[in-house]
Each structure stands twice: as C-alpha cells, then as structure tokens.
Amino acid sequence: MAKILDRLLLFIYSLSIGIISVIAILLLTNIMPLSLSSSDEKTWYIVSLVVAALLFILSIRFFYISVRRERNSLPSIDQRTDYGDIQISIETIQNLSYKAASRVRGIKEVKTKIRITDAGLEIMVRAMVDGETSIPSLTEDVQKQVHDHVEEITGIPVSYVSVYIANIVQSTVMKNRVE
Template identity: 30%
Template sequence: MKIIDLVILSIYTFLLTFLGLGVVLLAFNLLPLEWVWTSITYLVGQWEVGLIGLLFMLISLRLFLASLRFRKNHETIITHTDQGDIHITVTAIENFVEKTARYTRGVRAVKVNVQKKGNVLKVIVKAVVSPESHVPTVGSEMQKRIAEMMKNTVGVELSDIEILVENISNEFKAKQRVE
C-alpha cells in the first residue's frame, strides 16, 4: 500500500472505531436513544450528510482497490522439480532484474515492472542512461544480461524484455531506504 492509502486507512479506522463506540454505548443504554433519534432526524434532507456518505463510499472503494493491488505482488512463477514445486514471487523477479540491470555499464537508475500472464513473463525496464554511453548498445546489453541471468539463476525464459530510456543524464538517483 502507498503511504497515502495508509494515512486514509488510519483516519478511516479511527472514524469507524468512534462509530463502533457509539453502537456499544447504545447497546448498554449508556447513550440515550432520544439523542440518537434527534440527531438522525436532523440529518435527514441535509446535502452535507450525503456528501460525507459519498466520501466514505469513495474511501472504501479506494482502500478496496489498494488491497487488490497489494495482493497482485504475491503472484508466483512455479517451477516443477523431482522433489516438489518451487514458487518464485514476481516481486523477487523484479528485484533480481533491477539489480541485474543496474549493474550494466552506462545505466544510472532503473525501475522494473514484471507482468505475468499465465506462465509467460514480460519485463519492462525504465532506465536513466549516462550521456557518455551509446543508448542502443546499453539497451541491448541490458536485455542480453537480463535474459541470461534470468535463464541461469531463476530458470525462466522471458517472452519479452522492453527497455524504456526515460532520461539521458549524469544525475544519480539513489534508492531511498526505509528504516
């Protein structure tokens, strides 16, 4: 989940906890029912209440879709051996391809996306290349290294390796670490 989704989820959880507390107070007669009915009758016909309800509905939908995206990263490639199956996550393959591509001469930074359709893998590498390098040569070298390392280390042949050079720059973008 992205950080914005986590912030929204925290606020959403707090509000639902507050609502749950109100229901518990009603259940044990600690909150007079007349206050609740008075509040509800006041809310009828207020467009602001409808707007808040719509906002809650949109937040729920966003969190639901974020949870589906989160599950996507747990897709695996299955390799069968005599002793049993080996499951390799798509995230592990993305990390491996990123490290392989990053160590190609002339590459400054990379972002990798692996798409799995059935048993076929497609790798999309977005790269920043040094201006001193010959871009087609760097791209070809990256494709060759990725295909070779995937076959030798992971045991999987890729259907397609797409290289997208997003920038030609000397700037180095260091990957930020979360501690």
C-alpha cells in the first residue's frame, strides 16, 4: 500500500513541478504578463506559499525514499562467525533444495519454496513422479535428501520439509511396433 501511495505522490509531484515550470517560463519570458491588484496579490502569495510548502514536504519524502536501504529486495539469512558476517540468499537455498530433490530417482520437474521460521527453515518441495516407484518411499527419500543436503551445505537448521506430489509424468517413450 505504501508503494502505491508513493507512486501516486510522485506522479502528483512530477505533474506539479512540470506545471509550475511552464508557468515560470511563461512569466519570465513575458509571454504571459502578470498584473495583479493588491487583493489578488495577497491571495496569489498565500497560494504560492502553500504550494511551495507541499512541494518541499514531498521533496523530503522522495529524498528519504531514494536514500533508504531496501532490505526486502534481497531476502537472505544472515549468520555471524568469528571471522565476520555471512549472508546466504533464499535463492541459493532454493537451488540447493532443487538439486537435492532432483537427485532422487523417480522424481521429475521439481520446484521448491523456502520459508524462514524461528525453528529453522521450512522447505516445500513440489514435484512430479515417474509413476513406477512407491510414492511414500520417494517422498521420504526427498525429505531426507533435502534436509541433509541443505543443513550440510549451509549450516542452517532445517525444521521441516514437506513434499507435494503434483502429478505423474507421462513417459514419451514409444514402443516399437513389429508387424
């Protein structure tokens, strides 16, 4: 919601600056002469002051947005060692999970999703199977392989590995027909 509001404010800000720039150019080049009575001058002064204050506030907001550090753009798991800090991206853990699950014979078309909890990593594996191996034994092998591989490589505890078997892959091998 905040991003949508910021985009709307940026649009209004850009439009306002553009209009004010055009008016300033027209006034400074005397294409549009300015002749005001004393009551109009006071109103013009107040309106100008309010517009300038709003544009200044919007400028401060956009300056803050431009210099703040966005932590959500690259999610990672941070660890501290005796030698310094380590950051492991969620994408790296997804690829490790994918690699481990793909090694299990009978598993095809793997997709993984990672969630970080206080207890450790929760890894969700979605896969298709060949249909020739027992699904319970396949899923157990996938869980063990993913759990052990991710913990061994990253050093991050894995609290939970769930496996969702989406479907059976249809084999494209055609048997030769003898006539």
